[in-house]
Each structure stands twice: as structure tokens, then as C-alpha cells.
Amino acid sequence: MRSSRTIDLDKIESFNCIAWILKNNLKNENGNPIEFKDHTFLIDPYLDNTPKQVIKKAAQVGWSTLAIIRSFHLARFAGANIIHTFPSRNMSKDFVVPKIDPLIARNKVLKDLVGVDTVALKQVADRYIYYRGSYEQTEAISISASILINDEFDRSNQKVLKTYRSRLDDAKRENPDLGWEWQFSNPSIPGYGVDVWWERSDQKHWFVKCPYCRHDWYLKFPDNIDFDKKVRICAKCHRTLPRHSLVKGRWVKKKRDSDISGYWISQMFIPWISADKIIDDSLGDPEIFHNFTLGEPYVSKDTSVTREAIIKCLAPGYNPRTNVAIGVDNAVNKTYVIGNKFGIFEVGETEDWAEIERMRNHYNAIMVVDANPYPHIPQKMAMKYPGRVFIHYYQQDKKKLGIIRWDSQECTVRSDRTKVIDDVVASINARDITFNLTERQLEDYIYHWRNVYRVIKPTPMGIMKPTWEVIEGKPDHFAHATVYWRIAMEMTLSSGHIVDAPRPESTRSSAHPTATADMTIPALDLKEVAERAMRKR
Ligand SMILES: [Zn+2]
Numbered sequence: 001m002r003s004s005r006t007i008d009l010d011k012i013e014s015f016n017c018i019a020w021i022l023k024n025n026l027k028n029e030n031g032n033p034i035e036f037k038d039h040t041f042l043i044d045p046y047l048d049n050t051p052k053q054v055i056k057k058a059a060q061v062g063w064s065t066l067a068i069i070r071s072f073h074l075a076r077f078a079g080a081n082i083i084h085t086f087p088s089r090n091m092s093k094d095f096v097v098p099k100i101d102p103l104i105a106r107n108k109v110l111k112d113l114v115g116v117d118t119v120a121l122k123q124v125a126d127r128y129i130y131y132r133g134s135y136e137q138t139e140a141i142s143i144s145a146s147i148l149i150n151d152e153f154d155r156s157n158q159k160v161l162k163t164y165r166s167r168l169d170d171a172k173r174e175n176p177d178l179g180w181e182w183q184f185s186n187p188s189i190p191g192y193g194v195d196v197w198w199e200r201s202d203q204k205h206w207f208v209k210c211p212y213c214r215h216d217w218y219l220k221f222p223d224n225i226d227f228d229k230k231v232r233i234c235a236k237c238h239r240t241l242p243r244h245s246l247v248k249g250r251w252v253k254k255k256r257d258s259d260i261s262g263y264w265i266s267q268m269f270i271p272w273i274s275a276d277k278i279i280d281d282s283l284g285d286p287e288i289f290h291n292f293t294l295g296e297p298y299v300s301k302d303t304s305v306t307r308e309a310i311i312k313c314l315a316p317g318y319n320p321r322t323n324v325a326i327g328v329d330n331a332v333n334k335t336y337v338i339g340n341k342f343g344i345f346e347v348g349e350t351e352d353w354a355e356i357e358r359m360r361n362h363y364n365a366i367m368v369v370d371a372n373p374y375p376h377i378p379q380k381m382a383m384k385y386p387g388r389v390f391i392h393y394y395q396q397d398k399k400k401l402g403i404i405r406w407d408s409q410e411c412t413v414r415s416d417r418t419k420v421i422d423d424v425v426a427s428i429n430a431r432d433i434t435f436n437l438t439e440r441q442l443e444d445y446i447y448h449w450r451n452v453y454r455v456i457k458p459t460p461m462g463i464m465k466p467t468w469e470v471i472e473g474k475p476d477h478f479a480h481a482t483v484y485w486r487i488a489m490e491m492t493l494s495s496g497h498i499v500d501a502p503r504p505e506s507t508r509s510s511a512h513p514t515a516t517a518d519m520t521i522p523a524l525d526l527k528e529v530a531e532r533a534m535r536k537r
Pocket residue numbers: 210211212213214215234235236237238239
């Protein structure tokens with residue numbers, strides 16, 4: 001039996017990548033044999049020679065290994081030069097050294113093929129595979145290839161990828177059979193990156209047949225999850241789906257007439273990923289859950305604060321200026337935000353700590369001041385006004401003690417940076433924060449907010465986490481001062497916390513009065529404003 005199989009594989013290995021893998025007993029970068037018993041969903045993609053392909057995928061599904069092995073196979077047997085791109089130059093180093101080099105080292109058949117061998121270039125037989133970042137336009141100009149593989153398409157610089165694509169067109173003129181282009185990525189937002197290609201593709205879904213009721217469909221969250229038993233279930237008869245029915249699934253096209261081959265890989269059908277883990281992920285950040293667990297694009301409206309969002313919160317006019325809270329961002333220029341439950345009524349900047357102290361005393365306010373980078377004077381103020389002035393530190397809430405943790409003994413308050421900014425941004429976008437100010441008075445304030453945005457990034461450990469960043473070289477002090485004000489507000493409201501996570505959509509339906517360009521202001525319903533403030537508690 002064995003010898004006859006070997007003969008068959010010899011014949012077909014040149015056009016069949018799986019035959020090549022099995023014949024040569026290829027191992028993955030960890031030294032385990034590459035197998036297709038659990039990875040049945042990878043069989044079709046390993047054999048798919050459609051020139052245009054898109055893979056909208058969850059994390060950790062074995063796609064990187066597939067891309068590397070296939071590129072070696074195509075360089076060797078299809079005579080293709082290949083460009084394999086990554087989002088950044090570092091990523092290339094992070095990828096080639098830990099993934100590709102061990103793969104070569106562990107597999108004699110690959111090692112024997114490789115000639116010139118650097119981080120950015122591997123010679124495979126008489127062809128080349130170029131590993132390139134996608135942030136340097138200059139890198140893209142000098143090389144040409146007939147197959148372009150874009151890894152992490154959504155997180156790459158689309159302009160640079162376009163340049164690589166033009167290199168592909170040149171090669172196509174010489175070899176019309178090639179000129180292939182494959183995109184794969186964890187998706188980001190709808191209508192961008194792999195999602196665009198996916199929409200135009202044949203949209204292959206992995207269908208799983210229920211062994212009990214024969215219902216045959218692709219797995220969806222939450223329909224195919226039993227949250228009590230923590231297992232995958234049939235969406236129709238609700239019985240537990242055994243592991244082997246996931247493995248026995250098959251790819252089903254949604255659209256017949258597309259020249260783009262598309263695969264959607266969700267962890268919902270990955271046999272070695274437990275339902276328990278998926279449920280756990282679903283309780284975390286929704287963006288990460290959709291992009292990296294379900295392989296779905298996701299947009300949260302709370303990834304930024306726009307001018308329009310702030311304008312919708314404007315309610316210029318009377319504020320009683322009682323029970324006042326002040327947030328202060330600490331820098332050479334101290335940035336402050338002053339307000340109470342009726343709204344924020346003053347924002348500004350000063351170089352002088354004495355002015356900050358004077359304002360605090362004027363309102364007898366609760367004040368939260370960022371500790372860094374100049375902690376000395378804030379610390380002195382906290383000592384001078386115990387229980388009224390607090391020093392603030394951003395500190396991740398690893399032990400689930402709460403987004404905001406007060407220590408009145410030390411006169412400090414710590415908050416989880418991502419979660420507390422999430423909360424403030426969601427509050428502005430839901431119009432749950434009011435500004436008793438005009439648009440003109442808020443010009444700098446709006447500018448600072450527009451410089452901050454939420455992104456998902458890998459930690460040094462490779463775990464995807466959301467974080468708030470600022471556009472390089474731009475100020476964001478008013479955004480942080482608003483966060484400190486929001487924290488200070490918690491102390492002014494004796495009836496409890498104002499920052500709770502996560503909370504349902506705002507129930508407010510009526511629009512705020514807004515200041516118009518000529519500075520006329522519609523009459524303000526104070527009662528309504530007060531009611532709104534009360535509802536927040
Ligand atoms: Zn069933």
C-alpha cells in the first residue's frame with residue numbers, strides 16, 4: 001500500500017501541494033507533522049489555484065503556515081517569484097525569524113531548495129520569495145513578482161500594497177498565467193480591506209451537518225452555542241454537535257459567478273477551539289471578539305469623538321456651579337475641565353499651578369489631577385485638601401477590582417485607561433455628557449478629541465488588546481482632562497458610581513439644543529437638563 005501511495009504522490013506533487021506535504025512528511029514550525037485530519041477545512045484552500053483569493057479569518061487557524069508552504073511549493077513547481085507582505089518591516093522580522101526559518105530548518109526538502117537566505121529574501125530553486133513590510137513605499141518599487149500574497153491585509157498600508165500590485169501587472173505581461181493575488185487578514189471594519197474582497201468573492205461558508213436532525217448549515221454565534229453546557233449545538237434541534245461533525249464539514253459557495261475565491265474562517269467551526277473559549281471571548285471586547293474569534297468585521301461607533309458628536313452635546317447657558325468636579329491633565333500647560341452633573345461649564349489651559357488651586361478653592365471642587373510627569377505639586381495639593389484632591393494614575397484593572405479604584409488614605413485614584421476612556425467616549429456619543437458652552441469656546445477641546453482614536457494592537461505577548469492612541473505629534477490633553485473630570489464626578493455624586501461597564505444604549509431620545517453659527521441659542525429647558533443628569537446616576 002505504502003509504495004503505491006508514494007508513486008502516486010510522486011506524480012502529483014508538482015501540482016498538488018498536499019501530495020507534496022505528505023510525500024515529504026512536512027512539519028510545521030513547531031516540529032509537528034502537518035496533518036489534515038483535524039484541519040479538513042484547509043484541504044480546499046491548500047489546493048485552490050484561483051488567481052484571486054481572499055480569506056476573511058479568525059486568529060490562530062493555521063493560515064500563516066499554509067501561506068508559507070504554498071509559496072514554497074509555487075516557487076518550486078510553478079516557477080513563480082513571490083512577494084509576501086506584512087503590515088510593517090518589524091512584522092516581517094517577527095514572522096520570518098520565528099515562523100519561516102524554523103519551518104525551513106525542520107524540513108529537509110525545504111532546506112535543500114533554499115539558496116540565498118536572508119530575512120527579506122529566500123531563493124527557492126531558481127526563483128525568489130521576497131518578504132516585505134507594507135509601510136515603506138521605497139521597498140515596493142524595485143522588485144517584481146508574479147504572485148502577491150498580502151498577510152494582514154487590513155492592517156497594511158493600502159497605498160503601498162497598490163504599488164506592489166502594479167509590480168504584479170508588469171509580471172503578468174510576461175507570464176499571463178500567473179499574476180495571482182491573495183489577500184488574507186483578520187477583518188477590521190465593514191467595507192474595508194478583506195471585507196471588500198469577500199463581498200465580491202464566491203463567499204465559501206463551512207457547512208456542518210447535524211448527525212441527529214440532518215440540518216446542514218454554517219455555524220453562527222450565538223445560535224450554535226449552548227451557554228449553560230458550554231458546547232456547540234445544532235441551531236435547529238439544539239443537540240450537542242460532536243467534534244467529528246465539525247471535521248466532516250464542507251465548503252459551500254454562496255455565489256456561483258465570481259472570479260474571486262473567498263473563504264470565511266470562524267473559530268465557531270475550528271474543532272480544537274472549545275465553545276467555552278468562544279463564550280469567554282464574547283464577554284470581552286466586542287471588536288476583538290468579532291475580528292479575531294468570529295473572523296467578522298465590526299464597527300463600534302465609539303472608536304472616536306467627532307466634532308458632530310460634541311456639537312450634539314452642547315447646551316450653552318446657565319449652570320448653578322454647585323457640586324463641582326475638576327479634571328486636570330498634567331504637563332507644562334495644565335489643561336482643565338470643570339463641570340458638575342448639569343454639564344461641563346469651563347475648559348482651559350494654564351501654566352500656573354496656583355491658578356488651578358485658586359479655581360479649586362473658588363468652587364470647593366473635588367479635583368483629580370494626573371500624577372505624571374510632574375507629581376510634586378499635585379501631591380502637595382492632595383495633602384493640603386485631603387478627600388478633595390486626588391492624584392491619578394492609569395493602571396490596568398487586571399484583578400477586576402473596578403474601572404476606578406479610590407484610595408482615600410493615599411489620596412490617589414487609579415483607573416483602567418482603555419475602559420475609562422471607552423466609557424467617556426461612549427457617554428459623549430450617547431449625548432450623556434453635556435457642555436454648557438458654545439462650539440467656539442470648545443475649538444481647542446474638539447481639536448484634542450479628534451486626535452485620539454481606538455485601535456486593536458498586539459501586546460508584546462501577542463495578545464490582541466484595544467488601546468486609545470493619539471495621532472503622532474498632536475495634543476490630546478483635553479480628552480484626558482475630561483476623563484479625570486469624569487472620575488472626579490464620581491466623588492461628587494454621593495449616591496454611587498457613574499461609571500459602570502458596560503451599559504445599555506442611552507434612553508435619551510430628544511435632541512439637545514445647539515448653538516448655531518451666529519451664536520444664537522435656542523431656549524434651554526433646564527428641567528430637562530437636570531433630569532438627564534439625574535438619570536445618569
Ligand atoms: Zn440537529
